Structures are given as C-alpha cells and as structure tokens.
Amino acid sequence: MIDLHIHLDGSLGERELNAxxxxxxxxxxxxxxxxxxxxxxGLKAYLERFRLPLSLLQSPESVYHAIMLLAERLEKxxxxxxxIRFAPSLSTDTGATQSEIVSAASxxxxxxxxxxxxxxxxxxxxxxxxxxANLETLRLAEEYVKTASGIVAIDLxxxxxxxxxxxxxxxxxxxxxxxxxxxxxxxxxxxAESVRAALDMGTKRLGHGVRAVEDPETLRRIISEGVTLxxxxxxxxxxxxxxxxxxxLRRLMAQGVAVTxxxxxxxxxxxxxxxxxxxxxxxxxxREILSANARKAAFKNKLLEND
Ligand SMILES: [Zn+2]
Numbered sequence: 001m002i003d004l005h006i007h008l009d010g011s012l013g014e015r016e017l018n019a020x021x022x023x024x025x026x027x028x029x030x031x032x033x034x035x036x037x038x039x040x041x042g043l044k045a046y047l048e049r050f051r052l053p054l055s056l057l058q059s060p061e062s063v064y065h066a067i068m069l070l071a072e073r074l075e076k077x078x079x080x081x082x083x084i085r086f087a088p089s090l091s092t093d094t095g096a097t098q099s100e101i102v103s104a105a106s107x108x109x110x111x112x113x114x115x116x117x118x119x120x121x122x123x124x125x126x127x128x129x130x131x132x133a134n135l136e137t138l139r140l141a142e143e144y145v146k147t148a149s150g151i152v153a154i155d156l157x158x159x160x161x162x163x164x165x166x167x168x169x170x171x172x173x174x175x176x177x178x179x180x181x182x183x184x185x186x187x188x189x190x191x192a193e194s195v196r197a198a199l200d201m202g203t204k205r206l207g208h209g210v211r212a213v214e215d216p217e218t219l220r221r222i223i224s225e226g227v228t229l230x231x232x233x234x235x236x237x238x239x240x241x242x243x244x245x246x247x248x249l250r251r252l253m254a255q256g257v258a259v260t261x262x263x264x265x266x267x268x269x270x271x272x273x274x275x276x277x278x279x280x281x282x283x284x285x286x287r288e289i290l291s292a293n294a295r296k297a298a299f300k301n302k303l304l305e306n307d
C-alpha cells in the first residue's frame with residue numbers, strides 16, 4: 001500500500017504529540033479530541049484540528065522527530081512508500097526559518113530512507129498564506145527537488161472554500177517554469193470549477209478532486225490529461241466534501257480515471273490506510289490497480305534513484 005496524500009500535522013496522534021511535547025520539556029499531557037470533526041462544520045471545522053499539532057511543530061528538531069515518528073508508524077502498518085506533506089511556513093511562529101524547517105524535513109527523509117522506509121516530502125504552500133511565505137516555500141522546493149533530498153514536490157493546501165484556487169496561479173506558473181513537480185488540493189470544499197482552475201495550471205495530480213464528478217466535462221479533462229486523483233474517503237465524509245450516496249471511487253475507476261486511495265490525516269480522521277481499504281471493501285484486484293496508480297503517480301524521488 002502507498003499513501004500519496006498524508007499530512008504530517010494531521011497525522012500525529014496522542015502518542016506522537018506527547019513524545020514531541022516531552023522532547024520540548026512540556027509538563028502537561030497532551031490530550032487529543034476523542035471524536036472526529038463534525039461534517040456540519042465543513043472543511044473549516046476540520047482544519048481547526050490542526051492547531052494543537054502545529055503548536056508542537058515550531059522547531060527544526062520537532063519537525064524532524066515528527067516525520068520520523070510518523071514514518072516509523074507507517075512502516076509498521078505495512079506501507080511500502082508514503083509521500084508526507086506539510087507547510088513549512090506554518091512552523092515559523094517562534095523564529096525558525098522555512099529554510100531550517102525544510103532542511104530538517106529533508107534530513108528526516110534521508111534518515112528514514114537509510115533505515116529502510118522510503119518517504120517523499122511534499123511542501124505545502126498555503127491558501128490564505130502570505131505571498132512571500134508561499135514564494136519562499138517554492139524557492140526552497142526548487143533548491144531541494146533537484147538533489148537527493150527526499151523533497152519531491154509542492155502542493156496548495158488550506159481553506160479552499162475561502163481562498164479560490166485561481167488566486168494561486170502565481171505559484172504554479174513559476175513551478176512549471178522551474179520544473180518543480182506539484183499537486184493541488186482542489187475539488188474538496190470547492191466544486192468542479194476549482195478542479196478546472198487546478199487543471200488549467202497544469203496539475204497532473206489533484207488532492208481529493210472528488211467533486212469533479214459534478215461535471216462530466218471536467219471528468220473528461222481529468223481522463224484525457226492523465227491526471228491522478230488522491231482520494232481520501234473518511235476525510236471526505238468528515239469535511240462534507242462528499243455528502244451521502246455511494247462514494248465514487250469505483251465509478252471513477254470504471255470511467256478510466258487514475259484513482260488512488262489515501263488517508264489525508266490519520267489522526268484527525270482517526271483512520272489508517274488499511275482501514276480506508278476495508279471501509280470501501282476494496283478487493284484484491286482493485287487494490288492492485290490502486291497501488292499501480294499510486295506507483296505511477298508518485299513524484300520522482302531522487303533518494304531512490306541509485307537504489
Ligand atoms: Zn489534504
């Protein structure tokens with residue numbers, strides 16, 4: 001199994017958060033909310049859950065440890081590969097620079113690879129984030145993706161409902177120009193129009209993209225442009241991105257869309273990749289297809305090149 005869409009902050013459970021808090025000499029025990037976010041609150045309520053983990057990800061050391069803890073857990077769960085994403089601009093509240101944070105993330109990816117579990121790191125630019133901060137994330141991606149750093153691509157994350165995809169064209173115009181691979185969260189809180197905006201920017205992967213099913217023409221474009229969807233079932237129910245009715249994973253596969261199944265946030269959504277496969281009763285044959293799609297869509301990871 002491969003997870004191409006898993007956020008670092010949203011995948012740190014109580015155990016990992018307490019390990020991070022202990023390393024920071026925090027005296028109080030961290031308790032994680034016991035119930036998943038209410039779909040009524042939409043993506044906004046879901047994103048509220050990131051406050052606590054982010055407060056513990058404010059130094060290069062903590063980002064390094066968090067990635068190592070998550071990678072170790074994913075390896076134990078039986079994954080063969082994962083692309084872990086996070087926004088370095090959200091780890092600078094107490095004075096660390098994005099450059100220091102990305103360097104620590106790269107170090108963690110290299111260490112995990114040496115230990116035998118390969119990971120790629122995707123750097124998220126933020127909807128609603130400062131333009132300069134997003135451009136700095138992009139600059140660092142450019143610097144790192146060319147080397148065997150484990151940093152593989154950029155993404156656009158955050159509140160799609162409030163900050164439309166089109167406003168971030170400046171990021172992806174430059175990413176294309178500089179040859180930085182990317183994926184874009186679209187078609188989660190936003191509808192097919194958001195997916196079209198991401199396609200117009202030349203994306204070959206869509207974070208979720210599930211709401212593309214609202215528009216047959218957009219779906220046709222996804223198929224003809226060979227775009228891969230990073231579907232996240234439980235998360236899509238919890239954010240209200242998918243409301244009722246049969247989840248369209250099989251329908252999309254049948255239509256010829258390259259679909260992958262991922263977790264998004266194992267802690268916020270209280271899930272694992274295995275559980276996502278079980279909830280959708282994925283057959284052995286479907287599993288092969290999903291894994292093949294994920295292997296094909298995974299970003300080039302220079303750590304693996306001389307393997
Ligand atoms: Zn996501």
